[in-house]
Amino acid sequence: xxxxxxxxxxxxxxxxxxxxxxxxxxxxxxxxxxxxxxxxxxxxxxxxxxxxxxxxxxxxxxxxxxxxxxxxxxxxxxxxxxxxxxxxxxxxxxxxxxxxxxxxxxxxxxxxxxxxxxxxxxxxxxxxxxxxxxxxxxxxxxxxxxxxxxxxxxxxxxxxxxxxxxxxxxxxxxxxxxxxxxxxxxxxxxxxxxxxxxxxxxxxxxxxxxxxxxxxxxxxxxxxxxxxxxxxxxxxxxxxxxxxxxxxxxxxxxxxxxxxxxxxxxxxxxxxxxxxxxxxxxxx
Numbered sequence: 379x380x381x382x383x384x385x386x387x388x389x390x391x392x393x394x395x396x397x398x399x400x401x402x403x404x405x406x407x408x409x410x411x412x413x414x415x416x417x418x419x420x421x422x423x424x425x426x427x428x429x430x431x432x433x434x435x436x437x438x439x440x441x442x443x444x445x446x447x448x449x450x451x452x453x454x455x456x457x458x459x460x461x462x463x464x465x466x467x468x469x470x471x472x473x474x475x476x477x478x479x480x481x482x483x484x485x486x487x488x489x490x491x492x493x494x495x496x497x498x499x500x501x502x503x504x505x506x507x508x509x510x511x512x513x514x515x516x517x518x519x520x521x522x523x524x525x526x527x528x529x530x531x532x533x534x535x536x537x538x539x540x541x542x543x544x545x546x547x548x549x550x551x552x553x554x555x556x557x558x559x560x561x562x563x564x565x566x567x568x569x570x571x572x573x574x575x576x577x578x579x580x581x582x583x584x585x586x587x588x589x590x591x592x593x594x595x596x597x598x599x600x601x602x603x604x605x606x607x608x609x610x611x612x613x614x615x616x617x618x619x620x621x622x623x624x625x626x627x628x629x630x631x632x633x634x635x636x637x638x639x640x641x642x643x644x645x646x647x648x649x650x651x652x653x654x655x656x657x658x659x660x661x662x
Contacts, residue, residue: 382405382406382444382447382448383440383441383443383444384406385405385406387440387441388441388444389436389437389438389441390436391433391436391437391441392433392437392441392442392444392445395426395429395430395433395445396445396448397598398422398426398429398478398596399422399426399449405448406444406448421470421471421473421474422474423449424465424468424470424471424474425471425474425475425478425480426449426451427451427455427456427457428457428462428465428466428471429480430442430445430446430451430456431456431457431458431459431461431462432462434456472647473647474595476593476621476647477593477594477595477621477622477626477647478593478595478596479516479591479592479593479594479595479596479621480593492516493602494516494517494518496518497518497519497520497587497606497610498517498518498519498520499519499520499522500519500520500521500522501521501522501523502521502522502523502550503523503524504524504552505551505552505554506549506550506551506552507523507549507550507552508547508548508549508550509521509547509548510545510546510547510548511545511546511590511618512543512544512545512546513535513543513544513545513546513590513592513618513619513648513649514543514544514592514619515590515592516590516591516592517588517589517590518587518588518589518590518606519587519588519589519590520585520586520587520588520610520612521548521584521585521586521587521588522583522584522585522586523550523552523583523584523586524552524554524581524583525554525580525581525582525583526552526553526554526581526582526583526584527553527554527555527556527557527581527582528552528553528556529550529551529552529553529584530550530551531548531549531550531551531614531653532547532548532549532550532551533546533547533548533616533618533642533651533653534546534547534642535547535618535619535642535649535650535651537645537648537649542646542647542648543648544619544645544648544649546590546618546619546649546651548588548616550584554581556581584613584614585610585611585612585613585614586612586613586614586615586616587606587607587610587612587614587615587616588615588616588617588618589603589606589615589616589617589618590618590619591617591618591619591620591621592619592621593619593620593621594617594619594620594621594622594630594650594652595621595622595626595630599630600630600633600634600635603615603617603634604634604635607635613655614653614654614655615636615653615654615655616651616652616653616654617651617652617654618650618651619648619649619650619651620641620644620649620650620651620652621644621647621648621649621650622643622644622650623643623644623650624643627641627643627644627650627652628641631652631654634654635656636654636655636656637655637656637657638654638655638656638657639652639653639654639655640652640653641653
């Protein structure tokens with residue numbers, strides 16, 4: 379289309395900007411619904427313009443011209459260095475930046491997310507294993523436990539009031555003897571613990587996929603998470619640092635492949651988590 383520079387010849391910064399928009403249209407092509415799909419997302423359009431302006435010194439002329447043509451922008455729409463700091467203060471722009479994981483709340487330096495190809499392998503052993511991690515660092519973990527008959531899981535996050543940085547904690551209570559763990563209702567949602575859909579006669583190692591997303595607001599999020607789910611086949615999938623709340627969080631979960639979920643809303647532009655699972659999961 380219009381002799382645009384091939385994707386592989388774009389500068390790294392230009393390729394990353396393209397990746398943000400790939401869910402709406404495929405570079406260098408644009409589907410017929412482009413004008414509606416992109417133009418109705420005015421905050422996203424303004425954010426992309428800011429990114430082009432911020433990285434103008436790192437994007438060569440051919441890459442910039444290709445971006446402007448592909449996105450139907452003019453040079454006059456790209457903000458200058460003096461305009462960028464002021465525009466970054468707008469709430470709708472900050473919402474796009476934080477929920478898409480382009481920056482962290484305590485340190486507004488725009489960066490492009492890099493998709494993680496392989497999860498870290500983590501073993502959680504013992505009767506009360508736990509793991510804690512900060513929310514502003516994107517992280518993908520595949521956790522396995524010792525063989526067990528049942529377990530209880532506790533997820534929580536807290537916000538440091540001085541930095542705005544979230545810390546997430548995952549704790550497990552394991553049943554190695556086949557006893558019923560029981561347990562009181564959740565203090566957050568008020569519901570009783572969920573019974574396992576499986577009647578285990580032999581202890582089985584639990585598999586948990588944990589993605590600290592540092593913003594789950596990207597259009598390609600569901601595809602990215604699904605690819606890792608099918609690669610790893612976990613019993614549970616946990617997404618932390620979603621930075622989404624309310625209707626926005628619910629709609630994002632509805633686009634995922636999971637039939638069941640529990641969630642905690644974000645606190646402003648920090649925190650938020652989802653507990654996700656499918657009804658039928660292979661145990662072997």
